[in-house]
Amino acid sequence: MMLPAILTSAIFLATLWLIFSEKLDRTITGIAGAALTVALGKLLGFYSETAALKSVDFNTLGLLLGMMILVALLEPTGFFQYLAVLAARLSKGRPVRLLILLGAITTILSMFLDNVTTVVLIAPVTILISEILGVNPVPYLITEALLSNTGGVATLVGDPPNVLIGSAAGLSFDDFLIHSLPIVLVAWFAVLFLLRYLFRRELTIEPKNSKAVMELNPTEALEDRRMAQRVLIVLAIAILAFFFHSRLHLSPAFVALTAAAVALLWVRPNMREMLERVEWSVLLFFAALFVMVGGLEAAGVLEGIVKLLENASVIPPVLFGVALIWIIGIISAFVDNVPITIAMIPVIQGLGASGMKIDPLWWALVFGAGFGGNGSIIGSTANIVVVSLSEKTRTPITAKQWNKIGFPAMLLACVVSSILYVLVYPLF
Amino acid sequence: MIVGDFMQHKVVAIEAKSTIQEAARKIVKQHLGVLPIVDEQGKPKGIVHLQDLLNLELPDFVHFVGDVDFVHDFGAVETTRPTTEMLMRSITTLMQPVITVDENCGLLRAYALMLQHRIFDIPVVNKSGKLVGIVSRVDIGTAILSQWSGVRTKKS
Numbered sequence A: 001m002m003l004p005a006i007l008t009s010a011i012f013l014a015t016l017w018l019i020f021s022e023k024l025d026r027t028i029t030g031i032a033g034a035a036l037t038v039a040l041g042k043l044l045g046f047y048s049e050t051a052a053l054k055s056v057d058f059n060t061l062g063l064l065l066g067m068m069i070l071v072a073l074l075e076p077t078g079f080f081q082y083l084a085v086l087a088a089r090l091s092k093g094r095p096v097r098l099l100i101l102l103g104a105i106t107t108i109l110s111m112f113l114d115n116v117t118t119v120v121l122i123a124p125v126t127i128l129i130s131e132i133l134g135v136n137p138v139p140y141l142i143t144e145a146l147l148s149n150t151g152g153v154a155t156l157v158g159d160p161p162n163v164l165i166g167s168a169a170g171l172s173f174d175d176f177l178i179h180s181l182p183i184v185l186v187a188w189f190a191v192l193f194l195l196r197y198l199f200r201r202e203l204t205i206e207p208k209n210s211k212a213v214m215e216l217n218p219t220e221a222l223e224d225r226r227m228a229q230r231v232l233i234v235l236a237i238a239i240l241a242f243f244f245h246s247r248l249h250l251s252p253a254f255v256a257l258t259a260a261a262v263a264l265l266w267v268r269p270n271m272r273e274m275l276e277r278v279e280w281s282v283l284l285f286f287a288a289l290f291v292m293v294g295g296l297e298a299a300g301v302l303e304g305i306v307k308l309l310e311n312a313s314v315i316p317p318v319l320f321g322v323a324l325i326w327i328i329g330i331i332s333a334f335v336d337n338v339p340i341t342i343a344m345i346p347v348i349q350g351l352g353a354s355g356m357k358i359d360p361l362w363w364a365l366v367f368g369a370g371f372g373g374n375g376s377i378i379g380s381t382a383n384i385v386v387v388s389l390s391e392k393t394r395t396p397i398t399a400k401q402w403n404k405i406g407f408p409a410m411l412l413a414c415v416v417s418s419i420l421y422v423l424v425y426p427l428f
Numbered sequence B: 001m002i003v004g005d006f007m008q009h010k011v012v013a014i015e016a017k018s019t020i021q022e023a024a025r026k027i028v029k030q031h032l033g034v035l036p037i038v039d040e041q042g043k044p045k046g047i048v049h050l051q052d053l054l055n056l057e058l059p060d061f062v063h064f065v066g067d068v069d070f071v072h073d074f075g076a077v078e079t080t081r082p083t084t085e086m087l088m089r090s091i092t093t094l095m096q097p098v099i100t101v102d103e104n105c106g107l108l109r110a111y112a113l114m115l116q117h118r119i120f121d122i123p124v125v126n127k128s129g130k131l132v133g134i135v136s137r138v139d140i141g142t143a144i145l146s147q148w149s150g151v152r153t154k155k156s
Helices: A002-021 A026-044 A049-054 A058-077 A079-091 A095-112 A115-133 A138-152 A160-169 A173-179 A181-198 A200-204 A225-244 A252-267 A271-277 A280-298 A301-314 A317-334 A337-353 A359-372 A381-390 A399-427 B020-030 B050-054 B075-079 B107-117 B137-145
Strands: B034-038 B044-049 B121-125 B131-136
Touching: A002 A026, A002 A280, A002 A301, A002 A337, A026 A049, A026 A280, A049 A280, A058 A079, A058 A115, A058 A160, A058 A225, A058 A252, A058 A271, A058 A280, A079 A095, A079 A115, A079 A225, A095 A115, A095 A138, A095 A181, A095 A200, A115 A138, A115 A381, A115 B075, A138 A181, A138 A200, A138 A359, A138 A381, A138 A399, A160 A173, A160 A252, A160 A337, A160 A359, A173 A181, A173 A225, A181 A200, A181 A359, A181 A399, A225 A252, A280 A301, A280 A337, A301 A337, A317 A337, A317 A359, A317 A399, A337 A359, A359 A399, A381 A399, B020 B034, B020 B050, B034 B131, B044 B050, B044 B121, B107 B121, B107 B137, B131 B137
Parallel strands: none
Antiparallel strands: B034 B044, B121 B131
16 A cells, blocks of 8 residues: 555645745646546545545635635725825834834734735835835835734634634634734744844934825725725624634634625625635635645555654653644745645644644644744745735845845744743643 | 828937937937837837836836825935936836837828827838838827818918
8 A cells, every 4th residue: 555655645745846846836736736636546546536525624715715705805995005004104204113013014914814915915005105205115025924924823814724723623713812822922022023123224224204104194095985894894793703603603614704795795896806806726726735635644644644753752742842833834934834734734633543632733733834934935925925026126025135034033933932832831 | 191291200219229318318308208219220129208217216106006196295206316327227128119100001000009009109110111200199190180071271
């Protein structure tokens, strides 16, 4: 039974490599990899269409789709623009204050909404604010990406790996608030102080014209007030429902999709335009990865890894968890953290089945996958989005520049979360 | 009704080896909207529009933010100028592909080309491809209207 294991692993690793090297679009890579895995499974008799379908986690897909629809409805209202302009006015054009306010807004938004959308919508206004101030936008753009990656780790819906882990491990929204949020808060402030230090030179340059930001009018930046109000009310109720979803025995996917349905009924948007803003490629990519990892499981690859890791259980469980934060963190800095998370979930479940206490390991996976994304320019989609936007401006962000800021930010967040992980380990 | 009868014969062009600064100087001096770029034989190689030069100063955010109505004061951007180093670059770095018409081209065809390519002036070339004139939407448009019954005045 070695052949299926070797071949499915080869397909999975080739997929990761193609995504990493950006030679092929990740969704195309994923779909091709999934088709190949199923074909191989049928040929060698270890995997089938039915099994492939069963390995897709529809709870994750439902939650992501529901939240994507809510964001797609909020996007054209100018609400994100409104918040960024408000931040600019409150900062009175002072660089450090502006950095903190823009960073905080991006973080709070990305705790409840998709990081990528948040960054896509805040970054253009950031460039606007920097240009009329006469300062370099790069520190603000990098800060937004790093802080939104960091903040997203705090909640069940903040980051795709969290959605995956929450769904697989049965962790509720509250579980994240109790176990992840406090640690993320400390890590977030640590990263903020680090950024303040690393950008100290850029932030002491006096803006050429700090008066102009006071002329920006937030209410004018809000393009559709009525629609924004409606979507925000629904979003607020959805977040409230997330707090109680486990007690009410509702799945997060049900909450998100119901909220999406209510918002759609209330707003009644042009569906064609709205659906264009939903990131179908992300959902397809996830589904394809589920099918591939299902293949890895059926071929016995993950079982092999579990056996290997069981030997490591001689080391204290706390250290095992810390090691997991760092290994997953470093891998996530260079490879998309979604496939890594999807592949790690059955491994941790396998360790659980063999008697290991796995509750703390889920949190190690959350921190590793989340904070690791800061490490390189390709570590998270938010990073890629910010960098590709900056490449169209006069001040493009280079990989070298990113590594000088993002890599220390990742190390610091991993150090902070490791220390706190050890301290609160008995509570997990 | 051909373009050659209505074009401006006096056309200002610039050689490809010129700098952006030289092109800007020419545009300012002659108050131009477009500047064809020609090779040594006087054949059009490309064109720069006033807008292509202005893009050097236009802030980046204008390309990303859909609606700039809420920005009442452009602040520092209003006083930001392209660097001298930037102005010393070759004009070919801003060059756009040029659409030309033959002097025998019909008026409506020339007008349709302008509409489809969203341009306001078309350089006119002769049989051997040399730049011999330029024609604007107004030149062509008024020439067409002048053929309508009762439009042309006695004097013209």
